Amino acid sequence: QLQLQESGPGLxxxxxxxxxxxxxxxxxxxxxxxxxxxxxxxxxxGLEWIGSIYYxxxxxxxxxxxxxxTISVDTSKNQFSLKLSSVTAADTAVYYCARxxxxxxxxxxxxxxxxxx
Amino acid sequence: xxxxxxxxxxxxxxxxxRVTITCRASQSISSYLxxxxxxxxxxxxxxxxxASSLQSGVPSRFSGSGSGTDFTLTISSLQPExxxxxxxxxxxxxxxxxxxxxxxxDIK
Numbered sequence: 001q002l003q004l005q006e007s008g009p010g011l012x013x014x015x016x017x018x019x020x021x022x023x024x025x026x027x028x029x030x031x032x033x034x035x036x037x038x039x040x041x042x043x044x045x046g047l048e049w050i051g052s053i054y055y056x057x058x059x060x061x062x063x064x065x066x067x068x069x070t071i072s073v074d075t076s077k078n079q080f081s082l083k084l085s086s087v088t089a090a091d092t093a094v095y096y097c098a099r100x101x102x103x104x105x106x107x108x109x110x111x112x113x114x115x116x117x
Numbered sequence: 118x119x120x121x122x123x124x125x126x127x128x129x130x131x132x133x134x135r136v137t138i139t140c141r142a143s144q145s146i147s148s149y150l151x152x153x154x155x156x157x158x159x160x161x162x163x164x165x166x167x168a169s170s171l172q173s174g175v176p177s178r179f180s181g182s183g184s185g186t187d188f189t190l191t192i193s194s195l196q197p198e199x200x201x202x203x204x205x206x207x208x209x210x211x212x213x214x215x216x217x218x219x220x221x222x223d224i225k
Contacts, residue, residue: 035212046219047153047161047204052212060212063118096160102208103151105172107160 002027004097004108012091012115018084022097022108029078030055035100038071038082040093041110048093052100053080087115119143119207121217129225136192138220140205145185149209152181152190155219156201164203165190192222200224 008020022036029036037052051061053071061069065084073080084091092115099106120143130136140150148168153161163172165181168188178193192199205217 037212047155047206047216049214049216062213098160100212100214102149102211103163103166103206104153104161105163105166107162110160 002099002106004099004106006095006097006108006111008111008113010112010114012087012113013117014088014115015086018082018087018091018095018113018115020082020095020097020111020113022080022082024078024080029073029080030075033101035060036073036080037098037100037104039096039098039104041096042090042093050082050084050095089115091115118213119146119210119215121205121207121215123203123205123217123220125220126218127221127223129223130195131225132195132197134195136195136199136222138190138203138205138222140183140188140190140217142186142188142207142209146207146209148184149207149211150181150183150188151206151208152179153204153206154199154201155204161204195222 003025005023012018035052038050051071053059068085070083094110096110097108098104122141124139150168152165155161169181180191182189202219202221204219
């Protein structure tokens with residue numbers, strides 16, 4: 001069955017770029033039925049959609065983060081990635097990748113990224 | 118963009134209680150509304166999609182209703198494993214979606 005797994009550094013310095021990868025296993029990321037998304041959750045707070053990508057490379061971003069976010073896909077590795085630039089402490093959160101079928105029916109376990117010097 | 122609100126922000130209930138959570142959209146979203154349950158330290162879990170369709174494997178005590186701007190999640194008889202935070206999410210403007218702020222259900 002399809003599974004998603006986030007990976008990347010757990011600690012990022014302020015002003016640097018946060019980089020995470022989501023590896024999809026048990027199925028193809030190139031399915032025409034789905035987008036693939038990133039969602040984050042600051043400690044003790046709610047869920048915030050960051051952005052989504054289609055296997056073709058079409059991207060959609062949260063307007064509040066758009067200037068700092070890049071999402072890309074590597075179909076040969078069955079992965080999609082998130083880059084968030086110029087991070088501050090406000091970007092400290094658990095970052096989730098998930099399958100987007102108009103609803104998020106499959107999620108990774110999440111990875112905590114702390115922004116601190 | 119479409120804003121989502123939820124009420125109440127938290128509630129206390131007992132096992133066996135009927136629990137109702139409300140979600141409101143800032144504009145009509147037809148039936149493009151999903152509900153999630155999240156337990157501490159875990160990823161959210163899809164409960165209800167398209168306002169009233171039960172996701173596979175979700176107990177039938179969960180139900181959803183509504184259309185347009187007003188939606189409801191109902192737990193008919195609260196079980197110990199249902200104590201969690203619940204989020205609504207609009208998919209009308211998919212893939213540019215928004216979540217509600219969440220409703221925490223805890224033990225009275």
